[in-house]
Amino acid sequence: MNQPAAVLAEAENSTIPDRIFALLKEAIVEGEIPAGGKISEPELARIHGISRGPLREAIGRLEACGLVVRRPNVGARVVTLSSQQLLEIYHVREALEGMAARLAAQNMTSEEIADLRHLLEQHGRQIEQDAEHAYFQREGDLDFHYRIVQGSHNSRMINLLCNDLYHLVRLYRYQFGMPSKRGPRAFVEHEHIVDAIERGDAEMAELMMRAHVRASRENVERQLAERE
Amino acid sequence: MNQPAAVLAEAENSTIPDRIFALLKEAIVEGEIPAGGKISEPELARIHGISRGPLREAIGRLEACGLVVRRPNVGARVVTLSSQQLLEIYHVREALEGMAARLAAQNMTSEEIADLRHLLEQHGRQIEQDAEHAYFQREGDLDFHYRIVQGSHNSRMINLLCNDLYHLVRLYRYQFGMPSKRGPRAFVEHEHIVDAIERGDAEMAELMMRAHVRASRENVERQLAERE
DNA sequence: CAACCTGATATTGTCGACAATTTTAGCTGG
DNA sequence: CCAGCTAAAATTGTCGACAATATCAGGTTG
Numbered sequence: 001m002n003q004p005a006a007v008l009a010e011a012e013n014s015t016i017p018d019r020i021f022a023l024l025k026e027a028i029v030e031g032e033i034p035a036g037g038k039i040s041e042p043e044l045a046r047i048h049g050i051s052r053g054p055l056r057e058a059i060g061r062l063e064a065c066g067l068v069v070r071r072p073n074v075g076a077r078v079v080t081l082s083s084q085q086l087l088e089i090y091h092v093r094e095a096l097e098g099m100a101a102r103l104a105a106q107n108m109t110s111e112e113i114a115d116l117r118h119l120l121e122q123h124g125r126q127i128e129q130d131a132e133h134a135y136f137q138r139e140g141d142l143d144f145h146y147r148i149v150q151g152s153h154n155s156r157m158i159n160l161l162c163n164d165l166y167h168l169v170r171l172y173r174y175q176f177g178m179p180s181k182r183g184p185r186a187f188v189e190h191e192h193i194v195d196a197i198e199r200g201d202a203e204m205a206e207l208m209m210r211a212h213v214r215a216s217r218e219n220v221e222r223q224l225a226e227r228e
Numbered sequence: 229m230n231q232p233a234a235v236l237a238e239a240e241n242s243t244i245p246d247r248i249f250a251l252l253k254e255a256i257v258e259g260e261i262p263a264g265g266k267i268s269e270p271e272l273a274r275i276h277g278i279s280r281g282p283l284r285e286a287i288g289r290l291e292a293c294g295l296v297v298r299r300p301n302v303g304a305r306v307v308t309l310s311s312q313q314l315l316e317i318y319h320v321r322e323a324l325e326g327m328a329a330r331l332a333a334q335n336m337t338s339e340e341i342a343d344l345r346h347l348l349e350q351h352g353r354q355i356e357q358d359a360e361h362a363y364f365q366r367e368g369d370l371d372f373h374y375r376i377v378q379g380s381h382n383s384r385m386i387n388l389l390c391n392d393l394y395h396l397v398r399l400y401r402y403q404f405g406m407p408s409k410r411g412p413r414a415f416v417e418h419e420h421i422v423d424a425i426e427r428g429d430a431e432m433a434e435l436m437m438r439a440h441v442r443a444s445r446e447n448v449e450r451q452l453a454e455r456e
Numbered sequence: 457c458a459a460c461c462t463g464a465t466a467t468t469g470t471c472g473a474c475a476a477t478t479t480t481a482g483c484t485g486g
Numbered sequence: 487c488c489a490g491c492t493a494a495a496a497t498t499g500t501c502g503a504c505a506a507t508a509t510c511a512g513g514t515t516g
Contacts, residue, residue, distance in 0.1 A: 050470085052498090073476080075497070156320050268467080281501065457516105474502100479495085
């Protein structure tokens, strides 16, 4: 609801920095510009046929999102997430998404809950069909977590999670190709969370969401440990 | 530790946007520029003797912090926090600071804990002397919450809370002059939190920090209700 | 008299150019 | 052959000017 469709940045209106920002964000998150890759102002300005002014503003926003790091008089580079930093993000997500689930249990309308159920049923069918791949992280408002966060009706929470942290997690996924492998497990957990929200059981919704995110983090930790 | 001393923005090195950003941030948070006040680019550029380029970058950072809102082709204005938004911030704080306390219990060094104890003792003496005013929110690393967050050793958490949310809370305090009035109560709660951290009891530290922030929010809610 | 339209003014958005700094390439000396 | 220094090239930081848009004042009309 905040950004109608980030998939197509073809919005003709709005300002240049908006478009360039959306463009670069996608390019970075999907690995088009590799980790640690340089964000060259002259090159990008030339490619997109704009001046460096608006471009610099777009880069500034990328920095605010944590997608690039900038050193004075040197330039901006795509952030290289250490595993340490990824785990830090998971800790923040555990806290925020837990609270988001709690608020969702208190604030979601019955229509929103019905939509969420519907989404979950779709996911269920998809898993039955294709138990192998199954249930990879979706994007935008197809994503389960995205919907829960929206359901919190807390605009600051929505901003933090949907505009910043989720992009970083996506970035990491593309950089490392982390296969989650806990598809069916995650699906069941999602169902339980929706059950709690439907009952209006805020306490339980938070506990289960936290456990869900924690499990995901521990899964990542295991995979990192396996790679030595 | 992140920003050595925000109090004195007299750092001669670093770039112009850095200095202007720190300057404007202080001016906004302390109410020098009133809520809803216009951030005029030509005026500020003239006053500080700089061009509009770096100024615009500084304004962009203010927007990223949530201290100003910007409309295309119109300009930037100091954010006017509705009470609704303040409560949203408290919900986010409850989640994040709870997790920060948990992590602090796991990660703080014994030196850091000792320092924290020392700070708390200072606060205790100040309360005894001056039970009336007492225990107003301090700034920078004199503040209790600030120290806990630092103790989490989670850089993303530190950024979110210390560079964004705390400034917004300060802004609101200056705008509305919220007298906390729960000085001694808060002090006791702080002591219990440090006790839990010292014992390494992460679960308890989180619970008590969350209760502490929640109590603060409920206090604000009461005061808002009284004013009708 | 109020509401609306119209033109003047001011502000934001964008651009190209210059200055300061960093990086790179080449050269000299050991 | 490699280390260190020097100069050239490229990139970032900053500036002033122009174009596009919004705001405001005044006048006109119902």
